[in-house]
Amino acid sequence: MSLVQDVPKDSFRLSMLVYDTRYRSITIQVIVLILFMLFLSWLVNNTIQNLAAKDRTFDFGFLGMRAGYDINQTLISYTNDSTHFRAAMIGLLNTLLSAVIGCAIATVLGVIVGVLRLSKNWLVSRLMTVYVEVFRNVPVLLWILLSATILSEATPTPADYRVTEAMIAAGEAPKASMLLDDSVAITTRGINIPAPLVERGLPRLELGPISINSNMLAFLIVLGASLYGWQMLRAHAKRVQEATGVRPTTWWKSLAIVVLPTLALLIAMGFHLEYPQLTRFNFNGGIELLHSFTALTVALSLYTAAFIAEIVRAGIMAISRGQSEAAAALGIRPGRTMSLVILPQALRVIVPPLISQYLNLTKNTSLAIAVSYMDLRGTLGGITLNQTGKELECMLLMMGIYLCISLTISALMNAFNRAVKLKER
Amino acid sequence: MTDQLTFVRNQMLPPQEPPIREAGVVKWLRENLFSGPLNTILSVVGFAIILWLAANIIPWLLHSVWNANSLGECRQIIAATWGEGATGACWAMVRERWHQYLFGFYPMDMYWRPTSAFFLMFVALAPVLYNNLPRKMIWFTAVYPALAFWLLWGGSVWSPVVAMLGFVVMGGVFTLLKDRLGVPLSAGIGFVAAAFWWLVLQGPLASAIHSVLPIGLTSVDSDQFGGFLLSIVIGVTAISASLPMGLLLALGRQSDMLLVRTLSVGFIEFIRGVPLITLLFTASLLLQYFLPPETNFDIILRVIILVTFFAAAYIAEVIRGGLAALPRGQYEAADALGLDYWQAQRLIVMPQALKISIPGIVSSFIGLFKDTTLVAFVGLMDPLKGITQVVRSDINWKGIYWEPYLFAGAIFFLICFGMSRYSMWLERKLKTDHR
Numbered sequence: 044m045s046l047v048q049d050v051p052k053d054s055f056r057l058s059m060l061v062y063d064t065r066y067r068s069i070t071i072q073v074i075v076l077i078l079f080m081l082f083l084s085w086l087v088n089n090t091i092q093n094l095a096a097k098d099r100t101f102d103f104g105f106l107g108m109r110a111g112y113d114i115n116q117t118l119i120s121y122t123n124d125s126t127h128f129r130a131a132m133i134g135l136l137n138t139l140l141s142a143v144i145g146c147a148i149a150t151v152l153g154v155i156v157g158v159l160r161l162s163k164n165w166l167v168s169r170l171m172t173v174y175v176e177v178f179r180n181v182p183v184l185l186w187i188l189l190s191a192t193i194l195s196e197a198t199p200t201p202a203d204y205r206v207t208e209a210m211i212a213a214g215e216a217p218k219a220s221m222l223l224d225d226s227v228a229i230t231t232r233g234i235n236i237p238a239p240l241v242e243r244g245l246p247r248l249e250l251g252p253i254s255i256n257s258n259m260l261a262f263l264i265v266l267g268a269s270l271y272g273w274q275m276l277r278a279h280a281k282r283v284q285e286a287t288g289v290r291p292t293t294w295w296k297s298l299a300i301v302v303l304p305t306l307a308l309l310i311a312m313g314f315h316l317e318y319p320q321l322t323r324f325n326f327n328g329g330i331e332l333l334h335s336f337t338a339l340t341v342a343l344s345l346y347t348a349a350f351i352a353e354i355v356r357a358g359i360m361a362i363s364r365g366q367s368e369a370a371a372a373l374g375i376r377p378g379r380t381m382s383l384v385i386l387p388q389a390l391r392v393i394v395p396p397l398i399s400q401y402l403n404l405t406k407n408t409s410l411a412i413a414v415s416y417m418d419l420r421g422t423l424g425g426i427t428l429n430q431t432g433k434e435l436e437c438m439l440l441m442m443g444i445y446l447c448i449s450l451t452i453s454a455l456m457n458a459f460n461r462a463v464k465l466k467e468r
Numbered sequence: 469m470t471d472q473l474t475f476v477r478n479q480m481l482p483p484q485e486p487p488i489r490e491a492g493v494v495k496w497l498r499e500n501l502f503s504g505p506l507n508t509i510l511s512v513v514g515f516a517i518i519l520w521l522a523a524n525i526i527p528w529l530l531h532s533v534w535n536a537n538s539l540g541e542c543r544q545i546i547a548a549t550w551g552e553g554a555t556g557a558c559w560a561m562v563r564e565r566w567h568q569y570l571f572g573f574y575p576m577d578m579y580w581r582p583t584s585a586f587f588l589m590f591v592a593l594a595p596v597l598y599n600n601l602p603r604k605m606i607w608f609t610a611v612y613p614a615l616a617f618w619l620l621w622g623g624s625v626w627s628p629v630v631a632m633l634g635f636v637v638m639g640g641v642f643t644l645l646k647d648r649l650g651v652p653l654s655a656g657i658g659f660v661a662a663a664f665w666w667l668v669l670q671g672p673l674a675s676a677i678h679s680v681l682p683i684g685l686t687s688v689d690s691d692q693f694g695g696f697l698l699s700i701v702i703g704v705t706a707i708s709a710s711l712p713m714g715l716l717l718a719l720g721r722q723s724d725m726l727l728v729r730t731l732s733v734g735f736i737e738f739i740r741g742v743p744l745i746t747l748l749f750t751a752s753l754l755l756q757y758f759l760p761p762e763t764n765f766d767i768i769l770r771v772i773i774l775v776t777f778f779a780a781a782y783i784a785e786v787i788r789g790g791l792a793a794l795p796r797g798q799y800e801a802a803d804a805l806g807l808d809y810w811q812a813q814r815l816i817v818m819p820q821a822l823k824i825s826i827p828g829i830v831s832s833f834i835g836l837f838k839d840t841t842l843v844a845f846v847g848l849m850d851p852l853k854g855i856t857q858v859v860r861s862d863i864n865w866k867g868i869y870w871e872p873y874l875f876a877g878a879i880f881f882l883i884c885f886g887m888s889r890y891s892m893w894l895e896r897k898l899k900t901d902h903r
Contacts, residue, residue, distance in 0.1 A: 075728055089758055092760075093758075434757070445746065
């Protein structure tokens with residue numbers, strides 16, 4: 044230290060900017076800054092020149108204009124008179140729908156497969172290994188294309204379901220029949236499932252541009268309230284157990300609290316299912332799931348489930364045997380060892396990569412392009428882009444939206460990591 | 469006490485046979501398949517699944533047809549041989565179209581070029597992958613990119629040769645000036661000299677030599693590339709370019725310099741936050757805005773550049789994980805030995821950090837190779853969507869779907885599975901801890 048202080052201050056030479064470690068980092072940063080600014084201005088300059096050469100402007104005004112195209116799956120109201128902005132929102136909602144359902148299926152399947160891969164059952168663990176290896180090592184595009192092709196080419200046409208007088212007279216069965224007690228029909232056009240309907244519904248809630256289905260809202264509120272009541276009951280039982288050592292029997296109270304209010308609401312609103320009916324050319328009524336949506340979601344969840352299975356397996360294996368042995372030495376039963384000792388520790392290992400798989404799945408929904416599902420890329424980055432010719436704006440907006448989704452998910456992940464981090468020293 | 473003793477055995481009894489339930493197949497079955505009610509149910513369900521799969525797949529494979537000219541003919545042959553209602557695979561499609569799956573629309577009489585480039589690739593990779601080969605082979609690895617480019621795209625031999633000479637210029641300038649000006653300055657001057665060589669001298673020089681000594685191959689356009697040729701060209705180039713780039717990005721992200729760190733983080737998070745498809749569309753739609761007017765370079769090259777960026781961001785994160793896993797003492801030990809930054813990275817930090825990150829790096833590579841199929845969406849002929857669409861739109865093969873996807877999928881599976889096995893082998897070989 045003393046040596047540094049002994050250096051006379053007036054001995055600064057230009058070469059010290061390169062050779063003296065005290066100044067070198069500043070020199071490098073200045074050079075990097077200059078190069079970066081040059082690069083940026085080069086890009087902007089090129090863009091301005093190119094836009095001028097093509098006689099185009101850079102503005103987002105097109106978002107307020109009439110879209111003029113139809114979308115085959117809309118979660119909120121949309122007609123071809125709506126704006127391009129509304130179309131982009133429809134696309135975003137379709138992306139999120141596919142992502143959320145895909146993540147849910149992938150998690151359930153992945154956890155089951157991951158646990159079964161560790162099972163002592165030789166046959167089952169081998170089967171699961173084959174599943175994981177096959178799905179992980181083949182491009183996800185293949186699974187999407189294959190499931191879309193199978194769904195649209197290997198399924199019966201609506202006409203195959205028709206039963207004519209002549210067929211009844213001859214005692215013939217139609218070529219295809221509906222599944223699950225005449226409630227689900229898989230045709231070349233889509234999958235028709237029953238729709239939940241209410242007879243005495245509440246009016247829709249109009250909040251400016253947003254219109255909310257108040258039946259669904261009421262259902263969710265009641266369900267949430269009963270779940271909250273259930274939590275209170277469990278907390279009460281725990282208090283009693285800690286005070287007296289005897290846990291009161293709660294299962295029938297829990298069941299009543301969770302099920303009865305919801306059931307009462309459904310009966311009060313006149314809940315029933317509307318079954319799809321075969322009309323002249325196609326099935327009508329019920330909900331028609333597009334094959335593009337089904338193929339995309341199923342393929343993405345099967346593919347991602349293989350990765351999640353590996354994560355779950357690695358997470359469980361990362362907990363050292365000593366932990367379960369210690370739990371056994373304390374006299375904890377195997378089931379409680381899993382829930383109280385192994386899982387809380389394994390979750391810390393499992394959750395971060397799990398969320399990054401969710402992120403991957405969400406980004407992979409952009410492969411909807413392969414099956415023409417109208418996601419964000421299909422609306423904003425597809426038809427809107429082609430109609431308006433605003434390539435730069437559409438692509439930048441689309442990247443921005445995807446970036447926001449990703450950054451939100453990774454912010455959640457970082458918050459979780461901080462919450463469960465081992466506090467050492 | 470002793471008088472109560474009436475009998476003492478003074479010989480050893482011969483060992484008894486283990487009970488039948490505890491030996492051989494029965495024991496194995498009991499332990500592995502039927503050890504409890506839940507396991508028994510699982511085993512039965514597993515057997516049922518296997519039987520169902522076998523009952524569907526085995527006849528289908530056994531009834532394969534290899535000689536036919538259309539799907540209809542295939543079905544006729546199957547119906548004639550195995551009876552009405554029998555199903556069978558129609559591999560005649562693969563027999564007729566395999567060359568498109570492998571080479572796309574590359575001219576047929578020039579198949580030797582990609583084929584030899586492919587096998588030479590293994591010669592070039594060998595010294596990198598296995599370190600007990602002669603070290604001199606690394607020179608072939610250095611020359612290979614130019615050679616492969618020339619073999620695949622053809623044209624005059626002199627452009628790749630002159631381009632490679634740019635590296636010689638860079639190295640020459642560096643070694644000449646190193647002693648006088650020191651490493652950082654001479655490396656910078658060497659880089660500028662090489663850039664000058666490539667940007668100004670390369671074109672005229674190559675065409676001048678070509679006019680004197682015309683050696684070359686017929687040139688092949690990028691739109692004739694397709695199938696696994698295209699996947700492997702994009703995959704291998706992007707993999708080899710993304711590793712050094714990812715390394716630099718990871719170091720940048722760990723750097724003490726605020727500006728360098730911010731730029732690296734911004735780049736990595738941006739690339740990781742958007743789907744690859746949007747980047748590919750950037751390559752096909754937006755680069756025309758960002759580059760100077762009238763520049764128009766090859767679509768395969770554009771795609772390779774953006775795929776490289778994409779992979780580099782992921783690899784940077786993997787390597788950052790490896791760097792973070794390294795104990796702080798290693799950095800401090802390097803400082804204590806008086807090593808400078810690059811020496812410490814090269815001799816102490818990187819060998820350990822890279823070893824830790826091997827599984828992650830290889831799985832990024834596998835992901836990258838699988839993602840090369842997405843180039844279909846910018847109009848290139850990838851094996852899965854591009855070529856299969858060409859095949860399926862042929863009137864003879866309309867309606868065929870299992871066979872093309874199985875064929876392309878099987879090749880992808882072999883390559884990706886092979887890579888993951890190699891990484892496991894490498895992990896075991898480099899393992900130095902004692903467990």
